[in-house]
Amino acid sequence: MAGRWRSWYTPAAALLAAAEVLLIVLGTHAGFPRLLVWAPAVGGVMLAVAAFRGAAGAFGSPGIDNDLRTFWARLSVAMGVVLVAAISQTVDVSTMPYTGLPPVGPRTLTCYVIATILGSTALLRLPGGGSSWRQLTTAVLDVAVVAVTGAIAASEYLGWFVHSFKLSASAWWLSVAIMAIAGVGAVVIVKIMAARRSPVPRAALWWLAPIGLAGPLSTVLMTMLEPWPHLNGSAAVLPFVGLFGVLAARAQQRGAGTPGARVLDLSSYRRGTAIPLVATGLVSVLVATVFLRTGHLGAVQVTGTTCLLLLVVARQTVTLAENGTLLDTVAHQAMHDELTGLHSRRYFTAALTEATDTHTVLLIDLKDFRAVNDGLGPAVGDALLIAYGRRLRALAGEGAVVARLGGDEFGLLVPGAADLSSRVLAANAEPLDAAGHEVLVEVSIGIATSAGTAGPSRGGVPAGVGLPGAGISAGSGLLAGVALHPTGCGRGSAYLYRQAEIALREAASGAGDRVVRYDASLEQRLSQRATIAADLRRALGAGEFHLLYQPIVRLPHGTVAGVESLIRWTPADGRTVSPADFIPVAEDTGLIVELGAWIIDTVCAQAAQWLRRHGQDALRSIAVNVSARQLLDPNLPEVVASALARHGVPANRLTIEITETAVFAGGRALTTVQALSQLGVNLALDDFGTGHSSLGLLRTCPVNAIKVDKSFVDGLGGTPQQEAIAIAVHGIAERMGLYTVAEGVETAAQARRLHELGYRHAQGFHFAPPLPAAGIDALLEENSRLAA
Template sequence: MNRRRLSGSSTTLSDRRGTEPFHGLVDRTLKRPVSSALGVLAVLSIGWFTVGVAHVPVSPSPAWSVTVLSAVLAALACRDTARSESLTARVRSFWQAFAAAVGLIAVGVISNAYDALSGPGTPSQQIGPVTLGIYLCGVLIALGALLRLPIGRRSRTEWLTLGLDAGIVMLSAGLFAWYFVIHGSPEMTVVTGSSLPGLIVIMLGFVAVLAAVKLALIGTGPLDRHALSLLGVAVLVAATGGALMPLLSSMPWLSSAHVAVPAACFVLALAAERQRQAAGLPALAPRRRPFSLLPYSAITATGALLLVSAWEPGDETRVIAVGTLAIVALVVVRQIMAFYDNAGLLRRLDASMLELSRHEQRLRSLVQNSSDMIAITDKDMTLVYVSPSSERVLGIPAEQGAGQPVTRRVHPDDLPVFDELARKLLNVPDASAVCQVRMLHADGSWRWLEIVATNRMDDPSVAGIVSNSRDITETRRVQDQLVHQASHDGLTGLANRTLFAERATEALDGAEGHAVALALVDLDDFKGVNDRLGHAVGDALLVAVADRLRACVRPHDTVARLGGDEFAVLMPDVSADEAGAIAGRIITELGAPVGAAGHNLLVRASVGLAGGRPDDDAPGDAPRMDASELLRRADVAMYAAKEQGKSRYARYAETMDTCAVEHARLGAELQRALTSDELFLLYQPVVTLPDGELSGVEALVRWRHPERGLVSPAEFIPVAERNGMIVQLGAQVLREACRQMADWRRRYGDAAPARIGVNVSARQLREPTFPQTVADVLTDTGLEPGDLLLEITETAVFDGGPALQAVRAVRELGVHVALDDFGTGHSSLGLLRTCPVDVLKVDKSFVDGVTGTAEQSAIATSLAQIARALRLRTVAEGVETEAQARRLYQLGYRLAQGFHFARPLPAEEIDDLLAVREAANAEPLDRPALAG
């Protein structure tokens, strides 16, 4: 805050050192040896002087000794303060000068004692010229030390005020000095024998007044104000003591110096101690007095002098003097009250200005350090003011942005949004609006800004639109990324199921009579890739498939990954022929080898194609066309393609729904059949060639429906495969077959079949618990592992993976394994080396041609030779004629099964055969004779 002076005041609003109780300063001073000695000497001098006034002492020498010692100790105290390292150089210099001045005064006291105690008429109060000269030098050094204290810079008005106040005080002091010269100095001259003591007293008085002026009006500079006050008191005590010397003219053995000098020296010691301690005291609040009392004290003192001097002439003069003093006193009181009123007004004004300044600084700091850009635009959307934060937000200095149209930096695509913001604001006073637009950064990039603007045109201090803009580029980027992640597949980058459903709905709602087609793509046997090569290769394959699907469709078509290995292609505004062509192109593209993680893979896919219109009014109870219905139809068509042999596409037809409904109904009924004993087993014999002796049996499941009668396995087995019930069904068949075989072993011994064959589906082999299920069944039924033959298909183990591991696991149990329908699936001779099998079962399609030409029987012949080379047993399936049986025997087959030997039989009929065989001592079955 700026320093202020009021009329008649020299008080500055500068920091003050804190004060302490006077008794605390005295206590601390008395703890120092020099200062405590001065205190003792001051007390002794006062006591000695009191006694000397009442009684004539024997000799004044002790009093002069105390006086001399006090002056010497005071000089030492000032020297100790001057040596304090905690003080500034100017303060140490002042105390050094003051120590020198007190030292000279100590010498002067010694000389004064000599004058008083030597010569004729002693003791006396005479002062010699040498003594007066020494005193005068000490006073002049002290006066010079005060005058050298620095004075701060002031304005001309302040110097004028200071001069007036100082003039009042000095003029008052001059009147007192004049009065002393007229009335007191002659008596002092008579007592001391010289006029110089009076001059010294006057000078000491002026030194005290100068100290007061320095303290109250000018300020202390680097000197502690309380130390300076104590110095003034010390000088005033010395001057007062000198002025009282005429009162002791009748007592020559006494001198006012006996009590004035020790008392002044003790006060001087207090001042020195205060100066030493001032550096460590905390600063308090600045003084708040609006004026200085010193000029008014001088006026009051002068008035008192006037009253004293005018008291003798007469009553009239005394009345006038008293009245004049009363008027002056009232004017002084009125002036002081006015000063206090003005000071109060100034304090309130200063407080208001300070608060306003704080608000202004706070607002400026907020604007300058805000991360948002604050701007004011006129009605033409031209920038009138831009905050410094524009350089952080857009890289543009504030001075460069001012005066430019805002639209110059708005992205062209976002101009309609910004124009709408301006339209809303300009038409309604105090209206607020928010928008998000892109603005050009100084580096050439576009930054998203969120602008909150308010119309302040009606505010004269603003007269514009105030906007607050913050950079939300990173927020928008994260939001866009989250939106993309929420609507796209993380692996392939295709649309996910949610986005696909939205676009399908939009396509159907906006088709306006145009057809919309959906191709549902499902990769065939994809699980084998994951199981055999790992999920990393599987993921790479899915990414490659996604890229190929993108290449097969039109620019405005949507390719989505619905989950796993299932993809969908949405084709709006497409004809049936175009949709078929795209589906065919997908089959062709996916049929080519695909590179995935260093592997070249052959991918096959089944595609279901469905189309519809939004206004499709299906007859009957069929659901209205929507996205879910379109997807359902494509799914039905896709499963139809799989049933037709895979790697093809099928177009949806209403008859497929009938089949799907039938399959669903059959699946539900099959679930019931598993728990209601509707399923049973038949056993087809496997005989030896050429004699037709029973070698083993194959367990075949049948379903006796309570309403439909016997249901063919060709109907319910595919349903069980599709819905996963084949696992439960297979486990039940395995347990029942093993139980029956164990029963035959117990009852017929060696006459029982050598082993029983049980069909196992690919789905069962993929179950991690399948080997344990086999082990548990063998344990529970008591069947030997070697009596069980598990029949699997080539397709189930062609891709390896868990299925092949399961086969190896059951082989380790001692169970035999047969490849069923060998030659019809993924036929590979390498499979015979990798898959641990014991038996090859040659499919009926190869057996049918054994009686034909050499070309027709070539496969059956080759398989028999391969089996012999690999030491595998072969079983010819589907033998229906004697000629086939004879020819198979000639080709090397020794086991066969088929209707020529026996149809599948219930367990009771197998019991009859075994009983006959046991009774006939294992004679051959009564069957047509075979070729020898």
């Protein structure tokens, strides 16, 4: 059963290593039992085994996690065998005579060799990324370079070892075990430097690398500690084997949330190139040292150095070829989108600048993509982007540049003056398959035409100069800004792109399928929107907003049952700004959140006055419209609850009106609606039947009322087909326990027919226009007189 990582492993391992150092230092001045130095040694290795098991236990899901779990599980087995070897060596020290060479029995050496083989296997089987023939050849050459370097060093080490301990069976096998352990360190280093996409954090591999130096270092310490038989080179290094193992496992734990990179790792190429350079440098130093000490070089040194040079030349030749491939890969990645395979923004803008003939530009943004991504998950969102990119490529045809410009934005550069807007619109009648989900998308198309010369001018100023920045708001529509430009010079193309963005922004302000053609009036409208945005915040602080209230009446008599609040803006100069002009701007700038909070507070304050003045039963509800942007604000339920409590208004007297589109995709907006419902306020679906109408929405969204759109009321008194939806909506609502309100009633005939169909609440100019609070007071007083 897999272990668990404990935070105290690291300080405990560090403490054992420090204790071993202290014992070694004290042992050179005073004697003590031989087994004392082995306590930290065995304890440190035990901690490494537990840490490796803890690292393995942190992974259990399919894919890359399986590789990590298997790797750390194998290392824990290898370190477990090291633990057995350490215990076995402790027994050797206590039972075998000391003859100059520290006591090491065949059983102990066998365990060390087995541990080495297991550790090497775990490292070699760790996925390293890269499977092309060049990468495989490079890996083989790297191993060969390290092997030759190690062989040259091993020949010198073996001579020193035999000279120091004399040649005996035990000494021979000890040297084999030590060189095998050193080989593990070499394997680790090769793995670190050659791996492109290792799932194990690189820091963990670097902490494992020094473990391979434990064997050679222990023999050096054996010679240094020979005057003190109670000290031992193996015991001195084993606590550090445990410490480095624990630190490696700790690095894995810290990097568990972000396993090895799955994209091209450019730094790995630099690290891989360093392998032959480091090997050549080390061998050069070694050969120079041997020559200076002995005055000649042996056959091993000469042959090994020659082989090493040939391998390095081969390695660098492959590297040059691989670097060429790398440059091609980098260039492709810079000019293409990783997800969809389409061209990137950089390529698109470069192609637009270099175009010399008549061409058409389309800028496209997916409508409600954020809702799809949040509601169905990022995997479906990615699949939708891929599918839509494929559709655009098919629509554009040969010779066109199709690019993903970022997020859910796309761009098309089409030769000639062809307008693809109708084809884009028609294609959206077919759903896209996004990871098993059939998704329909809508488009709005903005068209901007430039004719004659690059950067057409008005009064000497090229088109587009001095325009306010027109950032494209994500998720505001599947939008296409189209621009035509016949000459294609660089500056003209920049203006062209800007004109397309202006058309795109205007298209974003509407809903459903729209076609907007670029002209000078768009710039004027954009400038007007910028002015409104600048004035909005000042107007809110200056008290320039006020509310009107339109009655909701009971049929057939027309007595007031409730009111709907409607915001109006009258600046200091006395002119009136239409809500159709400033509400979209408030949405874009985010000021709708602050403005909406003011509306809610003002409505609650007014409701409190009416309820005190006319009684608690005077009004069934006071309605407030809440936008899609407000529903994305997690603080909205708290804003509503605070306003109700501050003014003492019962929650069931407040109705929050929302649109179908705002909550259709679920996600954060639906979560906010559910939180509002838990407060006890009423919820109404406004303009029902005109947005993303879905009967399933009536089950998932906790609404109390349905407001039938005016377009269906207008059909009353006509053919049965014209009345069908109004009849059906009332029947469904009645069976679901919801009350209905018919909007936009303008004639007595419409009111009469609604009552005949079963409707009991209506709203419209036939009954009353939006009124100030005093007007509602008068109607409520009249209600009281009629009731009396």
